[in-house]
Amino acid sequence: MEQSTFEKIYAVVKQIPYGQVATYGQVAALAGNKRWARVVGYALHVNPDPDRIPCYRVVNKDGRVSDAFAFGGGNRQVELLKAEGVVLVDGCVDMQRYQWERPLY
DNA sequence: GGGGTGACGCGTC
DNA sequence: CGACGCGCCACCC
Numbered sequence: 001m002e003q004s005t006f007e008k009i010y011a012v013v014k015q016i017p018y019g020q021v022a023t024y025g026q027v028a029a030l031a032g033n034k035r036w037a038r039v040v041g042y043a044l045h046v047n048p049d050p051d052r053i054p055c056y057r058v059v060n061k062d063g064r065v066s067d068a069f070a071f072g073g074g075n076r077q078v079e080l081l082k083a084e085g086v087v088l089v090d091g092c093v094d095m096q097r098y099q100w101e102r103p104l105y
Numbered sequence: 106g107g108g109g110t111g112a113c114g115c116g117t118c
Numbered sequence: 119c120g121a122c123g124c125g126c127c128a129c130c131c
Contacts, residue, residue, distance in 0.1 A: 037113035
């Protein structure tokens with residue numbers, strides 16, 4: 001069955017392991033096209049299943065959480081990440097250390 | 106069916 | 119280094 005762009009995006013986000021983060025572009029690329037970064041943002045915005053879709057593990061390319069609304073009320077995303085052992089410096093994630101690398105099978 | 110917007114990314118000025 | 123524009127897709131009016 002053909003999964004919609006959103007479904008693919010959600011599938012990728014769900015695969016993000018504990019204690020790691022991914023960028024919108026990364027998710028978009030794994031979903032099929034890196035140009036979907038914008039769609040990824042929208043997809044997480046609607047986030048139909050926040051319980052399975054850890055949108056807080058998705059940050060922008062700078063390792064910075066969304067400077068916009070931040071899906072819950074600001075620093076909630078940061079708190080959740082820190083709770084997983086992710087070190088955030090001034091709200092920035094050390095991407096070189098925590099950026100999720102999709103295992104190459 | 107058309108137009109505008111958005112939780113992004115990258116190139117260019 | 120900051121600001122702006124473009125692209126790409128999905129959604130709302």
